[in-house]
Amino acid sequence: MKAVVFSLGCKVNTYEGQAIISFLEANGIQATDKPCYADAYIINTCSVTAEADKKSRQAVERMRKYNRNARILVIGCSSQNDGSAYRQKNVSLSGVGGKIQSVAEFLQLGVDKNGDFTVDLPLTYEEMNIPKPTRTRGYIKIQDGCNNFCSYCRIPYLRGRSRSRKIESIVEEAKTAALHSKEIVLTGINISDYRDGENGLTELVYALKDVCARKRFGSLECEVIDDKLLSAMEECGFCDHFHLSLQSGSDAVLKRMNRRYTARFYQEKCESVRKYFPAAAITTDIITGFPLESESEFEETCEFVEKIKFAALHAFPYSERKGTAAYSMPQIDKRIRSERAGKLIEIGKKLADEFIRSHIGSIAEVYAEESKDGISEGYTSNYIKVYSSLKPGELAKVKLTEVMADGAKGEIV
Template sequence: MKTVAFHTLGCKVNTYETEAMQQLMEAAGYRCVDFGEKADIYIINTCSVTNIADRKSRQMLHRARKMNEDAIVVAAGCYVESAKKRIDEDLSIDIIVGNNNKNEIVNIINEYLHDKNENKFIIDINKSSDYEEFHISKINDHTRAFIKVQDGCNQFCSYCIIPFTRGRVRSRKMENIIEEVKKFADSGYKEVVLTGIHLSSYGIDFLDESYNKRMEWLTAREESDEEFVKKNELLNLIENISEVDGIERIRIGSLEPRIIKEDFIKSLGNIDKFCPHFHLSLQSGCDKTLKSMNRKYSADEFYKGVEIIRKYFDSPAITTDIIVGFPGESKLDFEESKSFIEKVKFYETHIFPYSIREGTKAANMPQVDGNEKAKRANILSEINLVNQREFRKLRLGKADEMLCEENFIKDNIEYYTGYTKEYVKVAVLKGELKANDIVRGKIVKFLTDDILLMEKEAD
């Protein structure tokens, strides 16, 4: 029996696809081993979101070759799409698999074993309109199941290579998603997380062509909120998942700020299973920088969306991504962005110093000094720490619930840690509890700087 080892770089979508490939290989009779072990086949699911991600992808491919000179080394995913020439010249790689061919991994490996002359399996991702269908029956995370529902992006932000490596928006059929959710529920999962490359675009490729054109940038300016909600396939999907017995929590990945409309959020507020954790990628609080980034909203529009969310949810978690030192970002631009971040009071801000991505428009723009980027990132990091603690303090004294996930010991006392619906980390005395239990109680104090203690309510 041949052995196969996987390694994943990048996003949750990549993680989902790796687990799907692993299950396909196991079903075909291959034995999966840890990546650090000697294997007959190494499959690296690569990332290309930054130049650093490209470098890490190359490093893992070369590491696989060193672990076994006779192994078959497979490069799959985004780096394959973005660096075709470099991949062709890399002697450590035997097989290259594009982003819309991963579901054929078994046939690809078997074909290569039969005839080593065929080693390229890449379609033109930018001309593909078909969703690459996967079916997963289990996942490595034993308490929450990540489900890929969408691929591709039509946004073309000036700093981002992803539309070129993932192609245009392609959505998974709702019936296939619901079927997978039911399987996870039957396996005991209580929480599902919907993921995609541009999740807010889910379903726009299902709409008729004329409506699709109006929706493509998710502006829907001429549509009433009611009409927008009626035709919003992501909302329909969440509502359908909420009807699956056994699923008690529905969490979503990153959302496009322009999808935040009043009736949409009001409808989400009526779904008891929906987790009010909204990750809205701001990227900058400065309108000049947003325009340069090709982000099609203003800071004021973003803030109005935040106000809508807070109108329908009590203390929702609103998190974001921020790029500092974007090409052309002056000190005044940064100060404007910083002031906006302070105004919003995010629960958590993921801060990224701008990194040049070859092949994007921003790579050819005037660059900000590296030391200045680091300085700006540190300033926002301090604000982030304050905001995180303030948000956690708001939970004190409130009734809440958590999903038990991991053992945790402090001062020789055993706890379970897990997350509230808002994705705040909480601990509860272990007692007779077990992983995947949902516990309700009151938040009583800080157990550590980043973990709150819950006092379990009486049975």
């Protein structure tokens, strides 16, 4: 039997997809994440925006083109968000909890049957792991769910409340990943919420100190940044790249979003980061055209972005999500949302170029991840993309010599 596991959306979904592949292979089933002819398709969906829901639904028909008679299991956030849209497509359905269990039940039914396995939102962390990373960089999921309930976001309703993985389990997988990869990335839905009993991110950092690989966090909330965590990261050799979600530089907009900080508080956290990591790349996400966002509030965000000097930013037009508090607020015209996102993207490009230029002439360790025509793409610890002659999987010192369109050219030292 052959199965395709197709994941959309975030790094967590990618990790879960690879864990499902490992589970299938351990049970004698040939599995891949590359779309092709197969007996069964498992689609791990995303619902972060309306567009993500649309792409998730389209993935069902995309997989069917390879084999009209194949069985399809739809799991993840989009199936949890709107199961009726998938039931019409004659597929088996599950939500976000018990993904491995759902896959096992799906396969046990046999090739000629169908059914639903929708489960309630999970209360405990679902253990899963990847025995061997399938990509050059090893992702490790440490947490799931979210307790924040930002007014624009459906994720707490789809993924459930925050729950975390045991430190020992994380360290065990990290040590295994380090045998195959020179960099690991700790990821989750909201890893700033990480708790294992009395232990939080700081204790996890110390527990990973002796893992022989470069280590970095995925996205963090600014509230979790403090001297204790930064000192631990510095001591334990964590990468100097901090993706701190901002969403808006206007206090009024942040309040409507139910974000629990002010622009000034966020700025202070960035200053703390740079105290410990002077060359740190601070990157972020911003939503434009949030309900009631005035022109002056948007300009506050633009000015704040320039003040922080982000190394890179992702700007997205606000997307209405039914069931959220923001859905019932007065909406901004979609054209204005897109125009504002476009303006921020241009500011982001300028700031990214300035950040890269500030590192030209410096020497940094670069981890090469993929190669084409003898030129590899890799990243410094502070996440500058570097083009060099390193081979994929190599970690070596490289001198940054020239600014490229989306990174820098480097020469092996």
